[in-house]
Structure formats: C-alpha cells, structure tokens
Amino acid sequence: MNNTDAVKRWEETSNKFCVRCVLRHLCFDWIWVLRNESEITEHLKETFPEFLQHAVAGADSIDNANHQLKRQGSCHCCLGILESNFLQPCLKHIVDALSKESYQFATYQPQYFLPVQLQVFGLYSMKYFEEKYSDVLKKHNPTDVKEVFKALMEPILIEGINQERDPNGVLEISLHLKHVSTETNFLTHVSSKCNEKKTFNRKRPKNDEPTFTLARIRSAMLNLNDSELEKLCSIDLEPSVVGNVQLFHTAVFVGGRYNKYSRELPQTPWLVEGERKLVSSVQEYISTPIQKAFGADSYNFSTSGREDVDVRMLGNGRPFLIELINARQSKMDATQLTEISHQINGQNNDVSVHSLKVVSKSDCKKLKEGEEEKTKSYSAVCCFIYPPSPDSISKLEDLSKITNLELKQKTPIRVLHRRPLATRSRYVHAIKAERNSNDSRVFKLLLSTQAGTYVKEFVHGDFGRTTPSLGDLLSAEVDIIDLDVESVNLQWPPT
Amino acid sequence: MTMDDQNKDNTAPVKSLPVLCHSVVERYFVRGYKVNLPKGGILSDFCEAKSNMNDVRILRHSNRICIVTMAPTHPALRPGTTITSVSFKVTDKLDRSNNVVSGKRKRGAQWLNPSSPLCIVTCDDGAQHTVFCGIRAKLVEMNERLLSKPKLLQSKTETEGYVAIVMPKLEEANHTMDGLLTAEDYLQYRLKQETLHSVSSDKSPPTSDSNNKI
Numbered sequence: 001m002n003n004t005d006a007v008k009r010w011e012e013t014s015n016k017f018c019v020r021c022v023l024r025h026l027c028f029d030w031i032w033v034l035r036n037e038s039e040i041t042e043h044l045k046e047t048f049p050e051f052l053q054h055a056v057a058g059a060d061s062i063d064n065a066n067h068q069l070k071r072q073g074s075c076h077c078c079l080g081i082l083e084s085n086f087l088q089p090c091l092k093h094i095v096d097a098l099s100k101e102s103y104q105f106a107t108y109q110p111q112y113f114l115p116v117q118l119q120v121f122g123l124y125s126m127k128y129f130e131e132k133y134s135d136v137l138k139k140h141n142p143t144d145v146k147e148v149f150k151a152l153m154e155p156i157l158i159e160g161i162n163q164e165r166d167p168n169g170v171l172e173i174s175l176h177l178k179h180v181s182t183e184t185n186f187l188t189h190v191s192s193k194c195n196e197k198k199t200f201n202r203k204r205p206k207n208d209e210p211t212f213t214l215a216r217i218r219s220a221m222l223n224l225n226d227s228e229l230e231k232l233c234s235i236d237l238e239p240s241v242v243g244n245v246q247l248f249h250t251a252v253f254v255g256g257r258y259n260k261y262s263r264e265l266p267q268t269p270w271l272v273e274g275e276r277k278l279v280s281s282v283q284e285y286i287s288t289p290i291q292k293a294f295g296a297d298s299y300n301f302s303t304s305g306r307e308d309v310d311v312r313m314l315g316n317g318r319p320f321l322i323e324l325i326n327a328r329q330s331k332m333d334a335t336q337l338t339e340i341s342h343q344i345n346g347q348n349n350d351v352s353v354h355s356l357k358v359v360s361k362s363d364c365k366k367l368k369e370g371e372e373e374k375t376k377s378y379s380a381v382c383c384f385i386y387p388p389s390p391d392s393i394s395k396l397e398d399l400s401k402i403t404n405l406e407l408k409q410k411t412p413i414r415v416l417h418r419r420p421l422a423t424r425s426r427y428v429h430a431i432k433a434e435r436n437s438n439d440s441r442v443f444k445l446l447l448s449t450q451a452g453t454y455v456k457e458f459v460h461g462d463f464g465r466t467t468p469s470l471g472d473l474l475s476a477e478v479d480i481i482d483l484d485v486e487s488v489n490l491q492w493p494p495t
Numbered sequence: 496m497t498m499d500d501q502n503k504d505n506t507a508p509v510k511s512l513p514v515l516c517h518s519v520v521e522r523y524f525v526r527g528y529k530v531n532l533p534k535g536g537i538l539s540d541f542c543e544a545k546s547n548m549n550d551v552r553i554l555r556h557s558n559r560i561c562i563v564t565m566a567p568t569h570p571a572l573r574p575g576t577t578i579t580s581v582s583f584k585v586t587d588k589l590d591r592s593n594n595v596v597s598g599k600r601k602r603g604a605q606w607l608n609p610s611s612p613l614c615i616v617t618c619d620d621g622a623q624h625t626v627f628c629g630i631r632a633k634l635v636e637m638n639e640r641l642l643s644k645p646k647l648l649q650s651k652t653e654t655e656g657y658v659a660i661v662m663p664k665l666e667e668a669n670h671t672m673d674g675l676l677t678a679e680d681y682l683q684y685r686l687k688q689e690t691l692h693s694v695s696s697d698k699s700p701p702t703s704d705s706n707n708k709i
C-alpha cells in the first residue's frame with residue numbers, strides 16, 4: 001500500500017470511527033484502551049508505523065486534540081459512548097439524580113443500559129475493519145462496548161460518588177443511554193428483517209422500552225446482507241445521550257414483635273370485594289410509621305402465623321417482619337428504633353410493638369422456618385352449653401393428664417371457601433382447665449399446641465369435623481367464648 | 496322480633512339459664528329452608544295443599560359455604576321412627592362417596608341442583624327417604640360419619656348430623672337464600688302443615704322435636 005492510499009484509508013476510517021474504537025478493532029489492549037484520545041493516537045502511530053505514520057502526520061499537524069472536528073457526526077461503532085467527553089456528563093446525571101433524593105447508602109452498584117442499536121453498528125464496524133484492514137488484522141476480537149464503558153466509568157464514579165463501590169451494593173444506580181435518531185426508523189427497518197412474527201411479551205409493562213428486544217435485533221441481523229448493512233449504517237450520527245437515571249434501594253428488613261389487645265382489629269386489611277370492612281389493621285398501625293421513618297415507597301408485612309380478628313395476642317407478642325421497598329435509609333440506631341416504637345405504641349391501646357431491629361435478608365427466612373413445628377400457647381374462655389354432669393366435671397379436671405393428643409382436623413368451615421379441603425393431623429401438647437367459681441358452666445382452658453392447630457374448632461368440634469374435640473373429651477357440648485394467644489415460641493428477631 | 500329470633504326455628508332447647516354465648520350455628524350462620532322436595536314450592540303454596548314434608552335446612556355461613564341438614568319436619572325425624580342406615584349411592588351410577596375436590600376452587604366437585612339427591616335414609620319401619628340438596632352448589636363434602644352412625648341425623652340434626660357441605664358458585668353466592676323459606680316463614684309453614692296432616696291422618700304429626708337439640 002502506498003502512502004497516498006494509506007492517507008486516504010486513514011481519513012475515511014477516522015471520519016467514521018473514534019480512535020478508541022479503532023484501537024479496539026486493530027490492536028485491543030486494556031492498558032491502552034482506557035487512555036485518552038491523544039495517547040491512543042500516539043500508540044496507534046507507534047504500532048502501525050508502516051501505514052499510519054504518514055497518514056496521521058497530516059492529521060497531527062491540524063490539531064490532534066481537536067480530531068473530532070474532522071469527523072462528520074459521531075462514531076459509527078460506539079455511537080459516541082466511548083468518547084472521553086461523554087463520560088463526565090454521565091457522572092453529572094447520576095450526581096444530579098442522587099442530589100434530588102435523600103438516599104443514605106453505604107454502598108452502591110451501577111448498572112448500565114446501552115442502546116440496542118450498538119449491535120448493528122458493531123456488526124458494521126466488524127465488517128468494515130475485516131475488509132479494509134485485512135493486511136494488518138491478525139486476530140479480530142474487539143471487546144464489548146459495554147465492558148469498555150464500564151471500565152472507563154469506574155474511576156470517574158469512584159471519584160464522583162464518595163461512597164463504597166460494591167457489586168452487591170444496596171443502592172442500584174441504573175444509567176440508561178439512548179441514541180435518539182436511530183431509535184425509530186432505523187430500528188424498525190432492521191427489525192423488519194426478522195423472520196419470527198412479532199410476539200407480545202405479556203410480562204413487559206406497557207410504558208417500558210420499545211419492543212426492539214436484543215434477541216429480535218440479533219435475529220434480524222442474520223438476514224441483513226452486506227450492502228443493506230452498509231447502506232443503513234452510512235449515515236450521519238449524532239452522539240448518544242443520557243436517557244435517564246433510576247435509583248433503587250434494595251430491600252431493607254425490619255423485624256420485631258407485636259401485641260394486640262383488641263377483639264375487633266384484624267391482622268391485615270380486611271377487604272371484601274375490594275371494599276374495606278374495618279377501619280384499620282395491625283399491619284397498618286405498625287408498618288405505616290416504619291415506612292415513613294425509612295422513607296420507603298412501599299412495604300410487605302409478614303408474620304409468624306396469624307390470629308383471627310376476635311383473638312387477642314398477649315404475652316411476648318407475635319414475630320413480624322416488614323420488607324421496605326426502595327427505602328431512603330437502611331440503618332437506624334437503637335435510639336431511633338425506640339423512638340419509632342414509641343410512635344407506634346402511642347397511636348392507640350390496641351396494638352404495641354417491641355424489639356424492633358433491622359435484620360439481614362438471610363435472617364428473614366427464620367421467621368417462616370419451622371412455622372409449623374413451633375409450639376403456641378393459648379388461653380380460652382369456654383362454656384358448657386348445658387349445666388355439666390358430674391361425669392363431665394370430673395373429665396374436665398382430668399384434662400391435665402393428657403399429653404400429646406393427636407387431632408384430625410378437616411379444613412374449618414370458616415376458611416373452607418378459600419382453602420383446599422384436607423384433613424390435617426395436629427397435636428395438643430398439654431391442656432388444663434380452670435373452673436369458674438361463680439358459674440359452673442364456665443371454665444378457662446389453657447393449652448399448648450402445635451402451630452397451625454385450629455383451637456376454636458378443637459373446642460366446638462366444627463360439626464364433628466375436628467376429632468376428638470373438647471366436647472368429645474368431656475362428653476358434653478361446649479363452646480368457646482373468647483380466645484387469646486399467650487405465646488408464640490420463636491426466637492425473634494435474631495440476635 | 497330481633498334478627499336472632501327470626502333466625503330460629505324453635506328447635507333450640509329452652510334455655511332457663513342466661514345465654515352465655517350463642518351456638519356456633521347462631522353466631523355464624525343464617526338458616527333457610529327448602530320444603531316439599533324435589534318439587535319445591537313457595538310459602539303460599541302450602542296454605543291449602545299438603546307438603547310431602549321432604550324438607551331440608553340450609554345453614555349459610557357468611558363466607559358462602561352452606562351446610563345441608565334435614566329439616567325438623569322431615570318424615571324420617573318423626574318421634575318413634577329410627578333411622579337405621581344411610582346410603583350415598585343415590586342412583587345406580589351416582590355415588591356421592593366418589594366426590595373428590597381439589598384446590599381452593601373445589602375442582603372436580605359433583606354439581607348439585609335443588610332437586611339433586613344427596614343420600615337415601617332407611618328407617619326401622621322400612622320406609623326410605625331421599626334427602627335432596629335444596630340449592631344450587633358444588634358438593635364439597637358428604638358427612639361420612641353418617642354411614643357408621645346414621646342416628647346422628649336424629650340426635651344432632653343441625654351439628655354433627657349434617658348431611659353435606661356445599662359451596663355455591665361465587666357469582667350466585669349472594670342469591671343462595673333467595674328461593675328458600677326464612678326461619679319465620681318455616682314456622683308458619685310448619686304450623687299449617689301440622690294442622691293439615693293431623694286432620695287427614697291418624698299418624699302422629701311431625702311436631703315434637705325435643706330430641707333434635709342444637
């Protein structure tokens with residue numbers, strides 16, 4: 001190749017591509033690809049003296065730092081994303097987004113979303129270099145634009161965001177880049193080459209990105225011949241821009257225990273056909289102040305078991321866990337947590353909490369673990385429907401001799417509309433009755449059972465569907481007046 | 496008359512003691528009655544005409560699940576009559592014992608109309624009576640204990656001696672009780688029928704229900 005040809009070739013190449021992309025294609029090397037443009041140009045000159053020395057000499061004399069001015073439009077490989085002057089604006093967008101929100105985070109994790117058009121220009125540039133530089137190209141395996149972009153952004157982020165960078169960081173920073181002029185017609189054209197019929201992705205929300213998926217573009221590209229590709233991509237290109245920055249805090253978990261002293265308050269909002277039946281719920285009384293304190297967008301409330309609306313939760317309380325979605329804050333010290341409990345407990349006399357604690361994700365499963373095996377203690381006020389016989393009274397007193405009584409419980413009628421029909425085996429570990437000195441028909445029942453035992457049904461028998469029932473044991477008809485949960489025996493929150 | 500009174504059919508024991516708590520049925524269920532099955536009929540039909548007394552009681556839980564029991568007027572519950580056996584095989588081809596349901600929607604359930612037979616009871620006098628469902632619903636569960644203890648139908652008609660548990664379709668759930676006699680209607684019906692039957696028959700009328708405790 002003579003000098004004139006080399007100059008021409010280089011002119012064309014540097015008109016189409018940024019020097020970083022040239023380097024990526026001709027002699028990829030991590031050390032050099034992360035340098036600035038003039039250093040890369042120097043390196044190229046040294047690496048390919050035989051054809052670049054003369055060619056770049058001309059360009060050099062104009063103004064090396066200003067080399068972009070010669071190019072018409074942006075790079076036909078990276079769409080401007082890998083050019084040094086694109087990186088600082090990216091950081092600025094991120095810093096601006098962070099300053100608009102009050103996130104307090106210890107670690108973060110960036111995620112980059114690059115325009116799908118890069119696939120097409122990637123193929124275009126591969127073919128270009130293979131054709132024009134066959135004389136110098138030994139192995140041709142340029143690293144992905146995204147990988148290089150990540151590496152270029154890394155030191156800029158570390159300097160610009162004064163927080164620890166962590167692959168499992170709690171704040172997810174999503175940077176969405178877009179290339180506007182090729183977003184519609186260009187992609188529609190490429191996409192039309194796809195053999196597969198457009199399939200609707202039902203999971204994708206309506207307002208989300210266009211339907212030009214990576215898979216679809218890749219499959220369409222297989223049907224693009226070289227001249228079509230050349231024609232499509234030989235256009236003037238403006239640089240890419242930052243579309244938007246999304247910030248999302250990974251879930252924060254708060255554990256604790258609650259007591260409920262009301263027989264009219266449900267554990268969770270009680271909705272019938274979308275209509276609220278009761279004013280509030282344990283869940284709302286507890287979660288709303290916590291959600292506010294952590295600045296979360298929303299929450300999920302879960303507990304170890306549950307009690308009916310007319311059952312009180314006494315003793316040491318029931319373990320609960322709140323998952324906070326997109327919290328602005330992930331840490332609370334003991335004083336702040338105590339302050340939040342005071343706030344919850346000050347709302348009314350129906351609900352109180354204690355032992356609030358921020359717990360790790362791995363601790364969360366302990367709440368549901370062994371939910372079935374745990375023992376629960378209850379106290380129930382019961383009555384004989386008819387005045388009890390001496391036989392029933394003596395059986396009442398003998399209840400304390402019972403240990404590990406196996407019950408067969410069919411799904412209770414009161415929940416049969418929303419649960420499958422099944423017969424479950426449950427154990428009553430111990431029972432004791434305390435008679436009421438004022439009324440021979442009334443007695444208090446203390447019992448400890450396997451979790452998941454339906455206590456009300458054990459007492460009244462549920463139309464003979466729980467056997468044996470307390471009535472069976474006493475040879476009498478009995479019913480339950482009031483029920484309290486005395487303890488849920490689970491170590492929670494974890495220490 | 497209070498709501499509670501309207502819901503009773505005078506089969507509950509007279510309570511001389513103060514009421515400690517209402518029974519499970521009274522607390523969570525509403526009673527309704529379908530009479531003269533399988534043909535059925537409304538209250539005004541029975542002012543002059545006699546009913547066949549093949550009557551059922553429907554206990555509707557607030558969650559739409561319904562329990563079908565024999566009504567106190569049912570001929571098999573007449574004093575002096577003893578039920579000796581119960582069969583769930585209602586036709587040559589249809590056996591209610593084969594009902595299997597799965598999932599919370601109770602898939603695979605046998606479908607029941609008001610005139611669908613649930614079981615056949617045989618009495619010590621040799622008489623056989625078919626007990627019908629009385630409403631439109633899916634069959635969830637037959638009371639299997641009746642097979643070994645048929646007398647539960649008499650001794651605990653409204654509780655352990657229930658016949659079947661059924662579940663109306665969700666979209667029909669609010670209308671389950673529409674075509675039924677209320678507890679108050681049923682009292683009127685019962686008084687009228689007792690008169691009609693005692694005039695034309697020597698058989699003791701189906702009045703007393705003292706062994707039919709709730």
Ligand SMILES: [Zn+2]
Nearest residue numbers: 018021075078
């Ligand atoms: Zn480039």
